[in-house]
Amino acid sequence: MARPTVYDSSLRQRLLETTAELVAKEGPDRVALRDIAAAVGTSTTAVYSLFGGKPQLLTAILDDAFRSFGDSQRAAAPDGLRGLGLAYRRWALEHPAFYALMFSGPLGTRMPCEPTPEIAAASIVPLYEAVGAALAAAGSDDPVEPSVAAIWGQVHGLVSLELSGLGLPGIDWEAAYETALNRIERSYAV
Amino acid sequence: MARPTVYDSSLRQRLLETTAELVAKEGPDRVALRDIAAAVGTSTTAVYSLFGGKPQLLTAILDDAFRSFGDSQRAAAPDGLRGLGLAYRRWALEHPAFYALMFSGPLGTRMPCEPTPEIAAASIVPLYEAVGAALAAAGSDDPVEPSVAAIWGQVHGLVSLELSGLGLPGIDWEAAYETALNRIERSYAV
DNA sequence: CAGTATTCCATAACATTGTTTTGCAACGTC
DNA sequence: GACGTTGCAAAACAATGTTATGGAATACTG
Structure with a gap:
């Protein structure tokens, strides 16, 4: 010493x-x-x-962000698919820079700072389970993954477009989000 | 001289x-x-x-990319909503770096290189018109914007997740995309 | 035709980053 | 109290966007 x-x-x-x-x-x-x-x-x-180095520092930040996002999703899990969707958008709008970092992908940013896979995967487990429950309740035996991906893609896409500030100027994003959530509920709930 | x-x-x-x-x-x-x-x-x-400077050079690239994307969408317009959706994913998978640049938003990249608004807006006109036609055919007088946003968000989100390489390892993205397109057609076509 | 001035471009200088190296400073040990 | 070891801050290095500089090529003028 x-x-x-x-x-x-x-x-x-x-x-x-x-x-x-x-x-x-x-x-x-x-x-x-x-x-x-x-x-x-x-x-x-x-x-x-x-x-x-800086990439590893950002990776640590990224993991924290995924943990926070996962917590928010788990807290909303009791409210079903709609609750998860609303919590999804709320978290993203509250942490836009983190959200962009989390989902921009390897080509989006120069820093090679991918999140720890387990932490990122854990954050969408609540959605996974909600979709599985909804399919089971509807008596469907369709595979879960494509529906999870479709729903995740729906909410992620809307939030992502809203955050990008691109296209459709002056649109009411909240109304569009409601439209999408209604469509999801109609397709999967009951 | x-x-x-x-x-x-x-x-x-x-x-x-x-x-x-x-x-x-x-x-x-x-x-x-x-x-x-x-x-x-x-x-x-x-x-x-x-x-x-570099930002302006990238802006020019970005505008070219939006033009190419818009051309691809216009070419697919006769095939209806599903055709637009398939062309959307095809273009994105063929030009992943451009797609990331186009839709990463101001926080996603360091370069202040936003596209010319008219060029970007023109690229989604085909979708706009297809949704309007579908709603009219179904006798609905709902406003067009929320549906356009919801559908655009759906395809953008799925493509974006696929390109980010994040989550759901080993998923069949094409199947998920088909699931989503089916859901869109069921909701809007006829 | 020679000199000059003007226009234009490649090179070099500058500033800002991430990264690596260096050297000094602080503490335990003899 | 001197020495060696350990640890950190500051300085050196490399890469990159940006700006300044100097020289070169051509047209005009006498």
């Missing part, structure tokens, strides 16, 4: 929080490691020592 | 083609202006002289 360590879990936590804040404010590519380090009162070396 | 100009429309065209090629291969953030300039045998000054 030589000198007392400063790169400990407390600093790691503060780095995560500050980075999440900055990323939420202006996106992952606009935040510089120097800014993060300065905001926390350390140097960029801390990021390399504690995480390995 | 002094010396013959080299930064002409021909060079501009070659820059566009080379950039599109490189962007398609590895995404917009990984291509350096120096590489583009070297590939066409000029210097980075050409990009600044002909376009204004």
Whole structure:
């Protein structure tokens, strides 16, 4: 042993929080490691020592985001498919930068920061179970995956278009979302 | 007049083609202006002289992509909603990097390269018209926008999830897409 | 035809990043 | 109290978008 360590879990936590804040404010590519380090009162070396580099730091942020998203989904699970859909949009609108980072895919961002697969997969388990329950209640023995994908794609697509600010200017996204949820309920519930 | 100009429309065209090629291969953030300039045998000054900078160059690429996408949609218009949906996915899978650039939104990429609004809007006119026709044929006088958004969201979401490589490992995306298209046809056609 | 001025472009300089290396500083041990 | 070891901050490095500079090629003028 030589000198007392400063790169400990407390600093790691503060780095995560500050980075999440900055990323939420202006996106992952606009935040510089120097800014993060300065905001926390350390140097960029801390990021390399504690995480390995910027991609790994963003991966940690990404995993936290998926966990938060998964929590939100689990909390809404008792309210059925519609509850899951409403919670989905609410979470995405509250965390637009995270949502973009989570679902932009490898070509969307330059940083190779894919989430831990298990954490990402766990976040959609509630939807999986709700669709399975709905199919079972309807007496259908269709496979679950295509329906899960179709429903997930529906809500993800609408939220994604809303966040992208693209096309259909002046549209009432909430009304469009209601339309889509109604269509889903009509197709699957009962 | 002094010396013959080299930064002409021909060079501009070659820059566009080379950039599109490189962007398609590895995404917009990984291509350096120096590489583009070297590939066409000029210097980075050409990009600044002909376009204004990297964002403007990417905007030009983006507009080209929306035009190509719009052409594909117009060509599929006679085949109805299902034809539009199939053409949508086909184009996206053939041009994944462009698709990501087109719909990643301001937070998804660092470059401020939003497309020209009219060009982007024109690309979904065929869908707009098909939905309007379907609603009219069904004798419905519901507003068109929410349905357009819902359907666009459905196909965009599925394609986007497929391209992101996220979640549902080993799923048959084509089957999921068929499921979604069936659901759309059942809801709107006739 | 020679000189000059003007226009244009490639090269080099600059600023900002992520990353790696270096050197100093702090603590335990002898 | 000196030394060696460990750890971190600051400086060096590399890549990239952007801007400034210098030289070169051509048309005009005498």
